[in-house]
Amino acid sequence: MTLAEFFSCSLLAFGAPLVMFSLTVANDPVRIIIMIAAAFGWLLSFLLSSLVWYAVVPLRSYLAFGMVFAVIFQEGFRYGMYLLLRKTEEGLKEISENHNIGSNKLEMAYVSGLGFGTMSGAFALVNVLADSVGPGTLGLHSGTEYFFVTSAAMTLCMILLNTFWSVIFFSGFDEKNYLKVGWVVLSHFFVSGLSLLNSRELYAATILPSYIVLLITAYVAFRSAGGSTAKLVQSFSSRS
Template sequence: MTLMEFVGCTLLAFGPPFSMFIVTIAHDPVRIIIMIAAAFFWLLSLLTSSLWWFIVVPLRGELAFGLVFSVIFQEAFRCLTYLIIRRAENGLKKITDDSTQLIENKHILSYVSGFGFGLISGMFSLVNVVADSIGPSTMGLKSGSEQFFITSSALCLCFILLHTFWSIIFFDALDTSNLMQIVYVVLTHMLASCITLFNRYEVYSATLLPIYCILVVTAMNAFKVAGGSRSSLKRVLLCA
């Protein structure tokens, strides 16, 4: 039973992202490099957050304190990732055969970068959790909620997708100097992260429902930013 829970939770969290990687990224080595670079910058944001938590001794016991600054550092490194990718565009034109599509359609770069950001974030948040789900026992009965593992997996998937959409919106906002979209990304990231604090009370519906509502709104926003329209959405649905 624990093995089934491990496999199910792992596929729930990483199944859709794995499909996205195979279909949209794996065929292009440059996209893989950009994805790995973005993941590295997320790791740097984690390192910076950890150092800040270590420095501010009086607030180490406050989870909300670490969470808020973690979001701030992540968005700062998302901005740094954007600046580096934009400066590296000329080099990318020389090393990729798909330069026209990859460089002129800037949303591809933001999508791949956001995917790398979200994937490494999801791996760090869930790997230890699903590793514990494999046994020798599981949550429930006298201690802890039996919904813990599946809720953690659902949240992991949500944040992987959110990071992808946030980068699309954020990069476009920096290209067009759209301050409102930058504020939207930072505030929704902060809101979604703070909502997860309700998990300590094991009222998981209070966490999942609002965060997935944020995901839907952010996905629609990213779709619009990337040039999507009702007619293009209809064509995609018909092809599917």
């Protein structure tokens, strides 16, 4: 039972991102490099926020304090990735076998966002997955049986959100549309704040609003990337 729980939660959290990586990133070495660089950027933001949390001793017991600085540093490094990729576009075209890699400026935003989200998801869920293997499971005498599946669902949500956030974030700075940038930062704070409710086992109050934000963010990212209903229908009809 514990192994079934482990694999089901793993696939729920990382199944869709793995497919996205396989179909859109794995066949291009430059995209892999960008994704790894973005993942490393997320690690650095996590390190800095951890140092701030550790340094301010009186507030260590308040999760909200650490969450605020985590979001600030993550968005700071997202902006750093934006600057880095915009300055290295021409160089990436030269070293890549795919010389069209920079033709769509938001392509690299998508790849870096996927790297950001994947590393975030790995850190969020790896210890939970390790505990899910056993011995025993939650919900028999204490705790709730929904903890593992809720953690996996929120991990998937954050991976996809980080991917879409990067597309919107890069688009916002390219177009000087700071409403998009504001949406990314504020929705990041909002969803991260909702996750604090998990300590009270208010999982529905966390998951439902988070996935509503995910749907809105996905739509904004889709439109920012130049998507339209006609193009979406055409892409599906051409494959059928």
